[in-house]
Amino acid sequence: MIDAIEIPVTRVKESKLKTLALENLPFGKYFTDHMLEAEYADGEWKSVEIKPYQPLELDPSLAALHYGQAIFEGIKAYKDAEGNAFVFRPYDNFRRFNKSAERMNMPTVPEDIFIEGMRQLIELDSNWIPSIKEHSLYIRPFMFSTDTMLGVRPSETYKFLIILSPTGPYFATPMKIAVEEQYTRAAAGGVGFSKNAGNYGGSMLAATVAKQKGYDQVLWTDAVEHKWLQEVGMMNVFFVIDNKVITPSLEEGTILAGVTRDSVIKVLKELGYTVEERKINIDELTEAYKKGTFQEAFGTGTAATIALIKELKYKDLVMQFDVDNVELAPRVKQHLTDIRDGKIADKYEWLFKI
Amino acid sequence: MIDAIEIPVTRVKESKLKTLALENLPFGKYFTDHMLEAEYADGEWKSVEIKPYQPLELDPSLAALHYGQAIFEGIKAYKDAEGNAFVFRPYDNFRRFNKSAERMNMPTVPEDIFIEGMRQLIELDSNWIPSIKEHSLYIRPFMFSTDTMLGVRPSETYKFLIILSPTGPYFATPMKIAVEEQYTRAAAGGVGFSKNAGNYGGSMLAATVAKQKGYDQVLWTDAVEHKWLQEVGMMNVFFVIDNKVITPSLEEGTILAGVTRDSVIKVLKELGYTVEERKINIDELTEAYKKGTFQEAFGTGTAATIALIKELKYKDLVMQFDVDNVELAPRVKQHLTDIRDGKIADKYEWLFKI
Numbered sequence: 262m263i264d265a266i267e268i269p270v271t272r273v274k275e276s277k278l279k280t281l282a283l284e285n286l287p288f289g290k291y292f293t294d295h296m297l298e299a300e301y302a303d304g305e306w307k308s309v310e311i312k313p314y315q316p317l318e319l320d321p322s323l324a325a326l327h328y329g330q331a332i333f334e335g336i337k338a339y340k341d342a343e344g345n346a347f348v349f350r351p352y353d354n355f356r357r358f359n360k361s362a363e364r365m366n367m368p369t370v371p372e373d374i375f376i377e378g379m380r381q382l383i384e385l386d387s388n389w390i391p392s393i394k395e396h397s398l399y400i401r402p403f404m405f406s407t408d409t410m411l412g413v414r415p416s417e418t419y420k421f422l423i424i425l426s427p428t429g430p431y432f433a434t435p436m437k438i439a440v441e442e443q444y445t446r447a448a449a450g451g452v453g454f455s456k457n458a459g460n461y462g463g464s465m466l467a468a469t470v471a472k473q474k475g476y477d478q479v480l481w482t483d484a485v486e487h488k489w490l491q492e493v494g495m496m497n498v499f500f501v502i503d504n505k506v507i508t509p510s511l512e513e514g515t516i517l518a519g520v521t522r523d524s525v526i527k528v529l530k531e532l533g534y535t536v537e538e539r540k541i542n543i544d545e546l547t548e549a550y551k552k553g554t555f556q557e558a559f560g561t562g563t564a565a566t567i568a569l570i571k572e573l574k575y576k577d578l579v580m581q582f583d584v585d586n587v588e589l590a591p592r593v594k595q596h597l598t599d600i601r602d603g604k605i606a607d608k609y610e611w612l613f614k615i
Numbered sequence: 616m617i618d619a620i621e622i623p624v625t626r627v628k629e630s631k632l633k634t635l636a637l638e639n640l641p642f643g644k645y646f647t648d649h650m651l652e653a654e655y656a657d658g659e660w661k662s663v664e665i666k667p668y669q670p671l672e673l674d675p676s677l678a679a680l681h682y683g684q685a686i687f688e689g690i691k692a693y694k695d696a697e698g699n700a701f702v703f704r705p706y707d708n709f710r711r712f713n714k715s716a717e718r719m720n721m722p723t724v725p726e727d728i729f730i731e732g733m734r735q736l737i738e739l740d741s742n743w744i745p746s747i748k749e750h751s752l753y754i755r756p757f758m759f760s761t762d763t764m765l766g767v768r769p770s771e772t773y774k775f776l777i778i779l780s781p782t783g784p785y786f787a788t789p790m791k792i793a794v795e796e797q798y799t800r801a802a803a804g805g806v807g808f809s810k811n812a813g814n815y816g817g818s819m820l821a822a823t824v825a826k827q828k829g830y831d832q833v834l835w836t837d838a839v840e841h842k843w844l845q846e847v848g849m850m851n852v853f854f855v856i857d858n859k860v861i862t863p864s865l866e867e868g869t870i871l872a873g874v875t876r877d878s879v880i881k882v883l884k885e886l887g888y889t890v891e892e893r894k895i896n897i898d899e900l901t902e903a904y905k906k907g908t909f910q911e912a913f914g915t916g917t918a919a920t921i922a923l924i925k926e927l928k929y930k931d932l933v934m935q936f937d938v939d940n941v942e943l944a945p946r947v948k949q950h951l952t953d954i955r956d957g958k959i960a961d962k963y964e965w966l967f968k969i
Contacts, residue, residue: 331680485802
């Protein structure tokens with residue numbers, strides 16, 4: 262635990278909480294009273310402050326809007342039955358944020374701004390953490406370039422902010438997924454592993470086309486053969502074949518190193534399952550499906566934790582899963598919930614107390 | 616030519632031109648008195664206006680800063696010897712802008728906002744077009760998503776702006792280029808052909824690493840073998856081998872369909888050169904160099920028009936070019952300048968009069 266840094270705080274005169282009920286709020290639409298804002302210039306972080314949530318005054322030539330140096334993280338805070346607030350694995354997001362920063366040629370953010378700043382901000386707005394089951398406070402740290410000059414080059418100035426959004430339960434209805442055979446999200450040597458804004462903007466068209474055909478999302482594949490599996494929409498993906506769990510490996514740098522992905526792998530191993538992190542080809546799935554050994558498929562991410570896949574389409578083959586009777590995904594999800602709720606010991610120290 | 620639409624104009628009280636000399640200004644650092652701003656919502660462009668250049672008030676949850684739906688164009692306006700102002704090939708940029716928009720799942724911008732809005736804006740700020748040789752007014756149309764909601768999905772609201780920046784001559788010193796063998800800019804099925812912000816943010820690290828090794832930029836290659844050539848930094852690339860001109864073709868969608876690239880191809884053909892648009896492998900270049908038939912290499916783009924390559928490095932082979940004695944690139948550049956200056960007939964109707 263680092264020592265608390267002095268972060269100047271300007272409080273709101275009146276909390277917006279008086280006019281807002283925290284129950285069943287949609288994801289990412291409402292924001293708490295305060296935000297954290299830090300400024301980078303001349304090779305160092307010049308300032309950090311907590312102040313009322315408010316619009317930013319940005320020049321039309323803002324580098325981020327033109328040249329896309331922009332990264333973010335998504336983290337969740339909860340309250341337990343006793344009203345204690347904690348954050349799930351923030352250090353993992355902190356480390357990943359700085360990996361994204363390095364790939365996008367941006368400065369890294371020090372721990373005392375990211376972690377301690379986040380802690381102080383959440384503490385100040387702790388009344389905004391819903392005490393209702395499956396509700397949470399979504400934490401959005403993000404950084405973007407702020408030079409006001411149109412030359413293409415890494416910006417010399419940046420803003421880092423943390424904003425907080427109270428959120429109701431995320432109803433992860435089982436998904437219908439189409440294997441993507443035209444569009445590409447990421448290739449080796451690219452920015453696929455980085456949580457940068459462009460990855461999301463670049464992936465929207467494929468999702469829109471899939472939706473028009475009746476699918477919820479796409480399963481991304483490699484750029485060359487469109488056969489090697491990457492991730493499903495904005496989530497990591499897991500397949501259960503013959504009681505073994507397989508998930509695409511990270512070494513190619515084309516998929517996000519999900520924190521939930523890592524939690525799921527650790528819990529699965531603890532529960533005695535075999536987990537293989539490796540390259541996986543769509544042909545392996547279709548063959549297993551035809552043999553009757555393809556048992557489950559699911560996505561993992563911060564928003565939904567685990568989302569079941571009920572249908573996976575590749576060319577003419579529609580693979581269907583009896584999501585009411587899958588065994589593994591609900592078991593892992595319950596285990597993660599139990600750790601969060603303090604019913605199972607937090608042996609990996611995933612819970613960060615506010 | 617479309618009819619003029621009614622665009623409301625709010626003029627500045629006093630022009631900034633009184634405090635600024637237009638000579639030798641750096642690229643993209645100063646902006647004119649006015650800007651155009653249009654708003655999209657509910658499936659249509661709601662408003663368009665010309666008003667004083669000013670900061671935008673944007674919510675911290677602005678979609679573009681998180682999910683990267685952000686595209687732009689770069690165009691140049693000039694004044695000829697008689698003081699007539701014109702723009703070079705704006706319709707080509709207009710069409711490409713809307714192709715970028717479609718790929719990034721953004722609304723297209725109608726011609727009366729993009730072209731006629733640009734014309735009216737430039738007319739209003741026409742005093743800002745430098746009358747000095749090789750100076751120009753750089754035009755930056757751009758669009759970004761403006762929803763204030765953290766759910767990942769195509770934004771429902773957007774802003775389209777045009778800002779103008781008077782610019783001195785771009786001194787295109789001959790470049791030292793390293794063939795990129797680690798990082799990837801674009802793969803088939805991706806967004807490489809789209810002029811979106813993320814492409815630029817994602818490419819900065821490779822350029823930074825190259826600079827640390829003494830190179831100005833990288834020559835991008837494919838994601839699989841790192842042998843098939845794409846573009847050089849932010850420019851299209853041309854190679855002259857055995858008096859034939861070769862430039863990477865567009866069909867894979869990994870490179871920008873440069874307007875200058877297209878102008879150069881048309882002029883080269885007019886001058887009697889053979890131009891091949893096709894896939895080209897680095898091995899073809901190294902073999903030609905060893906045989907002594909690799910004569911020239913150069914990049915093309917709006918900022919520099921043509922930038923010579925004096926050195927091209929691939930593994931241990933350093934290919935050097937006697938840039939003071941190349942023939943083709945300077946000839947094409949002069950031809951393009953002569954069209955702009957009215958010395959050669961504008962047979963392709965590239966000049967758009969303000």
